[in-house]
Amino acid sequence: MSTIPRRKFIQLSAVAAAACMAAPGREARADELPHLSEDDPMAAAMKYTHDASKVDPATRNNPAADQNCANCALIQGKDGEAWRPCQIFPGKAVAAAGWCSVWAPKA
Numbered sequence: 155m156s157t158i159p160r161r162k163f164i165q166l167s168a169v170a171a172a173a174c175m176a177a178p179g180r181e182a183r184a185d186e187l188p189h190l191s192e193d194d195p196m197a198a199a200m201k202y203t204h205d206a207s208k209v210d211p212a213t214r215n216n217p218a219a220d221q222n223c224a225n226c227a228l229i230q231g232k233d234g235e236a237w238r239p240c241q242i243f244p245g246k247a248v249a250a251a252g253w254c255s256v257w258a259p260k261a
């Protein structure tokens with residue numbers, strides 16, 4: 155049997171629900187995140203690399219010439235930071251000079 159009074163439980167539940175609704179809008183700071191490893195299974199599946207210059211342009215789905223994480227539509231964080239959050243790899247920071255097969259041009 156719970157020792158938390160019913161009224162207190164309802165109050166805590168309301169606070170927790172409000173926190174859950176507020177959290178998705180918060181963009182993680184790059185310096186709070188561990189760096190994405192090239193060996194991460196998801197990263198490997200997306201052909202992620204820390205160095206976009208090592209990617210053969212002929213293997214890309216998108217023919218745009220200059221492709222790296224810094225000019226990808228899915229990058230987050232601040233311009234100029236070496237490691238930044240990415241919408242494809244939540245909870246990790248990707249190299250601004252990196253690349254993966256999901257790269258998309260900014261609008």
Ligand code: SF4
Nearest residue numbers: 223226228240254257
């Ligand atoms: Fe980099 Fe874009 Fe791939 Fe994210 S989705 S890892 S920003 S190329």
